[in-house]
Amino acid sequence: MTNVSMTVNGKAVSGEVEGRTLLSDFLRENLHLTGTHVGCDTSQCGACTVHVAGKMVKSCTMLALEADGGDVSTIEGMANEDGSLGVIQAAFQEHHGLQCGFCTPGMVMAASALLAENSSPSEAEIRHHLDGNICRCTGYHNIVKSIQAAASALS
Amino acid sequence: MYDFEFVKPSTVDEAVAALSSEDAQALGGGQTLIPTMKQRLASPTKLVSLLGIASMAGVSENNGVVTIGGATTHADVAAAGLGAVSTLAGNIGDPAVRNRGTIGGSLANNDPSADYPAAILALGATIVTNNREIAAGDFFDGMFTTTLEEGEIITAVSFTPPSAASYQKFEQPASHFALTGVFVAKTASGVRVAVTGASEEGVHRWTTAEDALNTNFSADALEGLSVSPDGMIADLHGTAEYRANLVKVLAQRAVASC
The missing domain is CATH 3.10.20.30 (Beta-grasp domain)
Incomplete structure (x- = not known):
């Protein structure tokens, strides 16, 4: 050890x-x-x-x-210091960016990494960025919407 | 995964010394090696991480020669403004893989469907190791095999930027590897065409296409050529004939976008 x-x-x-x-x-x-x-x-x-x-x-x-x-x-x-949801997390909640929720931690971390590099990504850029994050519920549309909403909220 | 000793030296010399023990294995970003070890298809007793060697990371240009450190990640190559090479690097795997995987690791592994080998062979690049320089044409030695000696480390890759180049990849969507990929480069010594994800012998040059393109650099120049499916990879993703066709189509697309 x-x-x-x-x-x-x-x-x-x-x-x-x-x-x-x-x-x-x-x-x-x-x-x-x-x-x-x-x-x-x-x-x-x-x-x-x-x-x-x-x-x-x-x-x-x-x-x-x-x-x-x-x-x-x-x-x-990713949460705020008082325990409330951070901007990206709140966008996922608001836009139903999760179904079973299992992939969500990875999706939120991927979204955060993307928005740190690109504050207003296109839908195509978001989808390309999520190449390595799989949602078994296939809930991609709302995940993409959530990330677009988070980008708007952060800008 | 079986347990192993982990060491992370800060110099090439220390890494070479650490690799001299039996069953020691160099570790780049681990994006292939760690999954392979999880499946117990590899079980080194010692892993020697190369990511702590600062001199092996980064991209530089000197007297018209580009040098990419062996431990440079795909993400860093993608961001380095190296034209077709950066585009290729930016489409390897997915963003998380690109933040860990390294060019040296990819080349040493020589996966028959990996992207980098096509670029390195088409560019006529030089593989720099801890004790010699190897021309790309002498480096790849069949599927998952290279002419690297036991314990030899790829410290860098260098090449003269081509006057034009393009890599066209037909992606296998689940793995993000190339189902087939073709890299076309106009180099000082003529046009070179390298093909990955097709032959059972691994990456190779398509010299008939090179001859045609040296006479007439256009997609039409390849129209009359045919690629034999003999010796091509056949699996559930595509037959040998399908891959043979892809070689020609992708080469034409690469020429058209040069």
Whole structure:
């Protein structure tokens, strides 16, 4: 076991991990941040999407030790400090951007990464950006609407 | 996934030393290796991450030669303004994969449907390792095989920018790999056409098309050519004949958009 330390949602955290411990496992099992979902565990679905150094990554396809010393953001960090929904989360709620909700943490993290780079993405750009985030309910139309609404709200 | 020792050296020399132990494996972004290890199709006893080596990341240009560090992510290549190479990098996998996956990792893996090998072969690029330089034509050695030695690391890839180039990919929508892809480049030594996602031998040049395009650089110049389906990949996504047809169609589209 090796000690790993990183910043998660602005807080310094550390824990003991194996070489093979995935970042998703460290977040869920060690830190009990279970908002990050593991859908497929084969790098396809994007439910486990988090940000590392501000870039979206699939936390099931990154070793926890690769994030040592890094800055990680998860869905738990998307809410406002008082616990109310952040702008992107509120847009998903308002526009019914979720059905079963399983993919939603990854969708919100993907949306946040997109809007950080492109404050007014076109529908085509949003859909291209969601290439690696799968909604098994196939609720893409409202996910795209939610992201468009979040872009408007943030601008 | 079986457990392993993880090390993250900060220099190439340290990485080479760490890779000298038995069953040690270099780790780029891990976007292929980690899923492979989860399926227990690979079980190295030590992983040597190359992402802590600052000298291996980034894109630079010097005396008309572009150099891409081996640990440069697809996202960074996509943002580097390298024309067709950046466009290609921006369509690998999905955004999260592009933020982790590296050009060195992709080339060392030499997946027969990967995008980068087509660009590197068409550009006549040079693969720079910790102890030598390998011409692209001598690097790829069949499906998932390269001429890299055990423990040898791709530290960079360099090439002279082509006067025109285009990569056309028929995407396999579930995996985002190329069902078939063709990279056409006008280089100082003539037109080069490289094909991925088609041959059972992996990435290869289509020299008949190169000859035709060197005489007449137009999509029409390829109209009379035919590609044999012999030795082409056949799977549930497409037959050998389908891929053979795609090679020609995509080459024509690439020429048309150069």
